[in-house]
Amino acid sequence: MHTPQHIFSEQPQGGVRETVDLIWRRKWSILLVLVLVLLAATAFALTRETLYSATARVLVSGTGTAPGTEEPAEINLETEKGLGTSAQVVQEVADTLGIKGQVAGLHEEIEVDAITETEFLDFTYTSTDPETAAKRANAFATAYLEVRRQQILDLLESSSGALEDRLLDLNQEFAETNEELSGDTSRAQRATLQARANSLLAQITLLEERLGTSTASENFQVGQIVEPAQVPLQPSSPNYPTIGALALVSGLALSLGTAFLRERFDDRIRNIGDVEFAIQAPVLVTVPFVRGWQKRDQAILDSLNDIDAPETEPYRALRTSVTYAANQRGISCVMVTSAHAGEGKSTVVANLAVALSRAGRKVILVSGDLRRPRLHRIFPPTGEVGLTNVLAGEVEIFEALQPADFENLRVLHTGPVPGNPAELLGSNRMKTIIEELKDITDLVLFDAAPVIGLADALTLAPYVDSVLLVMDAQATRLGALSQTMHTLSSVSSDIMGGVLNKVHGARLGTYSTRYGYYPTIKPDQILPRSATAGQR
Numbered sequence: 001m002h003t004p005q006h007i008f009s010e011q012p013q014g015g016v017r018e019t020v021d022l023i024w025r026r027k028w029s030i031l032l033v034l035v036l037v038l039l040a041a042t043a044f045a046l047t048r049e050t051l052y053s054a055t056a057r058v059l060v061s062g063t064g065t066a067p068g069t070e071e072p073a074e075i076n077l078e079t080e081k082g083l084g085t086s087a088q089v090v091q092e093v094a095d096t097l098g099i100k101g102q103v104a105g106l107h108e109e110i111e112v113d114a115i116t117e118t119e120f121l122d123f124t125y126t127s128t129d130p131e132t133a134a135k136r137a138n139a140f141a142t143a144y145l146e147v148r149r150q151q152i153l154d155l156l157e158s159s160s161g162a163l164e165d166r167l168l169d170l171n172q173e174f175a176e177t178n179e180e181l182s183g184d185t186s187r188a189q190r191a192t193l194q195a196r197a198n199s200l201l202a203q204i205t206l207l208e209e210r211l212g213t214s215t216a217s218e219n220f221q222v223g224q225i226v227e228p229a230q231v232p233l234q235p236s237s238p239n240y241p242t243i244g245a246l247a248l249v250s251g252l253a254l255s256l257g258t259a260f261l262r263e264r265f266d267d268r269i270r271n272i273g274d275v276e277f278a279i280q281a282p283v284l285v286t287v288p289f290v291r292g293w294q295k296r297d298q299a300i301l302d303s304l305n306d307i308d309a310p311e312t313e314p315y316r317a318l319r320t321s322v323t324y325a326a327n328q329r330g331i332s333c334v335m336v337t338s339a340h341a342g343e344g345k346s347t348v349v350a351n352l353a354v355a356l357s358r359a360g361r362k363v364i365l366v367s368g369d370l371r372r373p374r375l376h377r378i379f380p381p382t383g384e385v386g387l388t389n390v391l392a393g394e395v396e397i398f399e400a401l402q403p404a405d406f407e408n409l410r411v412l413h414t415g416p417v418p419g420n421p422a423e424l425l426g427s428n429r430m431k432t433i434i435e436e437l438k439d440i441t442d443l444v445l446f447d448a449a450p451v452i453g454l455a456d457a458l459t460l461a462p463y464v465d466s467v468l469l470v471m472d473a474q475a476t477r478l479g480a481l482s483q484t485m486h487t488l489s490s491v492s493s494d495i496m497g498g499v500l501n502k503v504h505g506a507r508l509g510t511y512s513t514r515y516g517y518y519p520t521i522k523p524d525q526i527l528p529r530s531a532t533a534g535q536r
Contacts, residue, residue: 025270026259033255034248041247045238053236054134055124056141057227060148077114080121083151084112084144092143093136110140120226130232137229149222174200269473275498278481279469284321284497286473287314287348289504312355318348318499319355322468325496326443331465333434333444334496335368337457338470339480341450344501345470346374349447357409361442364401366412368446368460370421373414375447379404386415390433391424397436410441421449426459434463451484458487466496473503 023030060075083089090106093099099106113122123144125137177197181190269275272283325331336349346369353365366387367375382402389395390412401410418424437444446464449456461467467488471481488495 022259023256026262029262030255030259033258034251037251037254038244038247041243041251045240045243048238049128050235051126051128051237052130052133052232052234053124053126054130054137054229054232055122055227056137056225056229058121058123058141058144058223059226060119060121060223061221075119077119077121080144080148081112081114083148084121084123084140085110086147088147089140089143092147093139096139096143097136106136106140109136112140123229125229126236134229134231138225141225141229145223145225152222170200170204174204269471269476269478269500272500274478275471275481275500278478279485279495279498281469281495282497283500284468285314285318286500286503287344289474289502315351315355318352319359321497322352322356322443323359323361325466329466331496332438332442333446333464334466334468335446335448335457335460335464336468336470337448338450338472339452339476339484341372343450343470343472343476345450346378346447348470348499348501349445349468350375350378353409353445354404354406356443356445357404357406360408362408364410364412364437364441364444365404366437366444366446367414368425368456369449370414370418370424370456371449371454373417373447375411376413379411379413381411381413384415386413387433388415388418388424390415391427391429393429397433397440412437422455422459425456430460431463451487452480458491461488461491461493466494468496469498470501471498473500475502 060077060080090110093106109126111124111126113124114120115122121141121144123137123141125133125140127133127136174197177193177200181193181197185193272286275283322334326334336345336352338345349365353363356363365375365379367373368387370388379402385395385400387400390397390400397412400415401412403409404411424430434444444464446460448460451457469481469484485495
């Protein structure tokens with residue numbers, strides 16, 4: 001798929017102006033996505049269960065020195081967090097509150113957080129009932145302190161038991177040493193025993209002091225609740241401001257991302273730069289779309305008595321460009337085609353032929369679309385012979401040419417529709433006819449079949465001097481233009497330029513960056529039916 005490169009005459013790609021233009025161009029889709037995201041967030045919030053959270057704050061205290069050492073005991077809050085949600089604490093809460101059965105559910109609703117660089121633990125309990133939330137948050141804080149106190153007491157008791165056993169051994173050894181001292185010993189032995197007794201006495205004294213510090217007092221504390229949980233007045237979930245803010249941010253990101261993604265792969269024509277990049281040739285003129293013109297198979301011809309009427313201006317501008325190219329590059333035969341059918345090429349070539357003839361140029365307009373001819377609706381023929389009869393050798397060229405209602409303009413109609421149009425258009429006879437037509441007129445204009453899907457225009461292209469592409473500003477896609485150019489380039493076609501047709505009035509400014517634009521034709525400015533015959 002062709003990816004368009006949007007070219008602005010004043011701003012570089014990726015500039016602020018291009019981004020603003022993109023947002024403005026996609027404003028409705030951006031708004032739609034944003035509204036959908038906000039509605040989804042609202043529905044999500046309204047369907048959520050209303051929950052209340054209550055928090056009790058606990059200050060965790062140290063336990064003096066570590067058992068068996070002289071070093072102060074350290075508090076590891078991560079360990080304490082684990083203890084706060086342990087099975088022991090949960091069971092203690094259940095026992096305290098008299099909860100039976102689904103005890104594990106208590107664990108799912110409690111959250112314990114450690115406050116960084118402090119010795120605080122926050123016990124937060126969430127429930128559908130605000131009073132339950134506060135009651136159970138306080139219960140968890142109390143249960144934690146009780147379990148922690150009991151664990152430390154057990155540890156101290158275990159440590160003091162070991163000290164008592166050691167002290168008992170030392171006392172027994174001290175008694176034995178004293179008994180030896182009271183016996184019959186030599187002076188040297190007595191000195192040794194006395195030193196040993198003194199050492200044992202010092203150890204006993206130290207152990208007695210340590211045993212005294214390792215025994216918990218009645219006021220022994222491992223922490224306290226500094227901020228009991230209060231009954232919450234507002235729900236903690238759903239958090240409407242947070243959900244709204246997140247929805248707004250995500251909605252904007254999603255809508256803008258979608259807009260930029262669509263822009264990246266958008267294949268529509270949005271400005272002249274798109275077209276010129278695709279066809280590698282200038283856009284010669286923009287032709288406005290006619291509001292109120294219901295019958296699209298009728299053409300608007302440049303035949304108003306007032307030659308300065310606004311609807312004639314695009315074709316006069318196109319006439320000037322074609323005349324200049326013909327004079328500068330020696331062009332005397334131009335094929336007018338389009339990527340697909342229905343883009344208005346027959347209307348454009350008919351109006352161009354009239355504009356050229358009114359300027360004094362001798363023009364022969366050839367209906368070269370042998371599959372679905374349209375020029376006979378614009379210029380009603382006076383006979384049944386045409387191009388196919390000339391190709392078959394049944395008549396001469398001058399016998400098939402028919403006058404139009406405009407001086408200096410002759411029309412070579414299709415004639416009977418053949419079964420092999422591509423073969424006829426690619427024949428040597430076709431080449432000879434083109435040369436003969438060029439000898440008897442100033443400019444030959446071919447209304448050819450569309451390029452994509454048909455071989456007719458590709459077969460005819462090598463015999464003409466240049467190609468004029470007509471594009472529908474609303475329907476033509478850049479990918480189709482690229483495919484058309486690739487097809488024409490395979491036969492080395494010379495592209496004179498492009499005509500951007502059916503431009504809506506609201507978008508004329510978009511296409512007027514370099515070339516100016518023409519006002520939209522109003523219904524009351526359209527030619528009477530007698531002066532028109534058919535717009536393809």
